[in-house]
């Protein structure tokens with residue numbers, strides 16, 4: 001039976017995130033929580049493989065203040081079960097700590113054939129989890145996948161780099177990081193949402209993973225964060241296309257950004 | 261000041277890395293580059309003590325390249341290791357960092373010393389925010405967002421060249437079955453004065469002709485949003501601007517049929533003037549524009565082309 005581990009991260013919903021007017025810092029503590037955009041893409045790809053070849057999709061997550069409600073979303077999309085670690089010590093986790101925790105968690109709950117995660121998280125966007133897991137678990141990794149096919153014990157993956165598209169093959173197990181374009185996440189039906197409430201969701205304590213202090217101590221520390229604001233003039237050009245075009249060309253020419 | 265190792269795929273990248281590192285200074289600088297760059301005269305103006313070279317570095321598998329980077333770090337002991345923020349280097353550095361139990365920061369846009377602590381700035385929360393990270397342990401591996409920085413001139417100096425040959429790919433790991441080169445074309449974007457950019461407001465690939473015609477009239481470069489390149493494949497991957505693509509700062513950025521999500525805007529935020537054409541008056545791009553035109557691009561762009569043509573023929 002094909003076992004797929006999918007790594008997902010609970011992140012603040014960027015579309016509704018607010019910031020503090022004086023410090024310009026994001027109000028992360030007040031943010032609505034959701035699953036990362038590309039994590040859902042990775043999960044969708046896993047569920048589709050399961051639907052065509054059979055097997056099991058196991059969702060893994062680590063963080064602080066992890067909400068079971070948010071993780072149920074992954075179960076509603078078709079994952080079979082979920083294991084997670086939620087510990088205050090992970091509130092400052094960097095990619096090093098996250099990879100150490102998730103590699104241990106994956107080993108602890110099974111021996112997957114395929115390990116899938118997003119190419120980058122929606123909040124930090126580090127692009128590091130897949131490659132770091134690969135080193136920690138000594139399992140090869142293909143990043144930025146736009147297509148994944150399994151054939152027996154072999155995976156074939158297409159990946160898009162800036163200047164080329166490569167197809168790679170590997171025996172399983174294999175780690176794959178999903179590009180945003182790998183799949184379009186489904187919207188779970190009411191039926192699937194109901195079914196998800198009966199699927200197993202298991203919390204594992206950080207201490208159970210037997211990680212040394214060294215492995216859970218972050219090597220980076222966020223000292224500040226502030227919103228990027230650019231003041232723009234917001235001049236709205238109204239009227240018929242021709243009229244607007246004339247006004248625009250006049251303005252741009254007088255500003256000297258186009259040839260008069 | 262610390263010793264530094266710079267890893268680059270071409271001379272432009274190396275120049276930019278040097279300029280980035282100059283922001284904090286380096287006590288010694290070494291580089292790892294593709295073999296075919298060794299003869300470039302500009303290498304001797306970068307203040308390098310040693311240059312390692314690898315044949316076809318840009319095609320080396322990430323696993324093999326990361327092993328080499330980790331070995332060089334162990335051998336020479338640099339405090340800071342830098343490479344451009346490209347997919348392959350992010351992967352190589354994340355791997356090498358895990359191997360070295362070291363921190364790695366991707367997409368750095370700034371670096372400085374605050375109270376003797378090394379700090380780096382990078383996009384956060386989709387690019388709508390900048391976060392500042394303090395580095396708690398060296399060595400640190402950084403990938404740097406390319407933004408067109410250039411180092412100030414140095415006098416010519418000799419360096420030691422160390423050829424590492426071609427990296428062997430170990431047995432039993434991944435096999436590359438095929439490679440298709442993608443269309444190139446992003447290299448001019450960083451320097452363009454005017455950029456015309458297309459988004460999913462375009463219904464068909466053929467319709468991009470409209471944008472091309474406008475770009476020609478304005479002597480502009482074409483760019484696009486991520487879905488136009490990555491989802492639809494209508495434009496080269498290298499032409500997409502934003503968080504995961506190019507960061508540009510033209511005098512004029514004209515966005516046609518682009519909604520203006522944070523991941524897109526972070527790449528064009530430093531443009532001097534932004535024009536948005538989007539028939540949804542509530543699209544976020546209108547709040548980020550100097551001139552906002554809430555019209556159908558299929559009606560507005562032909563009119564704009566017409567007006568520009570008439571002016572040109574009157575002037576000419």
Ligand SMILES: Cc1cc2nc3c(=O)[nH]c(=O)nc-3n(C[C@H](O)[C@H](O)[C@H](O)COP(=O)(O)OP(=O)(O)OC[C@H]3O[C@@H](n4cnc5c(N)ncnc54)[C@H](O)[C@@H]3O)c2cc1C
Nearest residue numbers: 459460461485486502503504517518519523524539540557
């Ligand atoms: C981790 C991550 C990284 C990302 N990186 C990038 C990145 O680097 N660059 C990037 O661009 N995106 C990036 N994205 C995607 C980004 O979030 C948006 O999905 C994307 O920018 C939307 O592209 P778009 O504006 O072309 O399409 P849409 O959001 O679909 O917008 C199309 C717009 O066209 C308008 N329109 C439709 N018809 C017409 C018409 N006839 N005339 C005028 N206007 C019309 C619509 O009103 C709409 O606003 C990233 C996303 C993630 C999660």
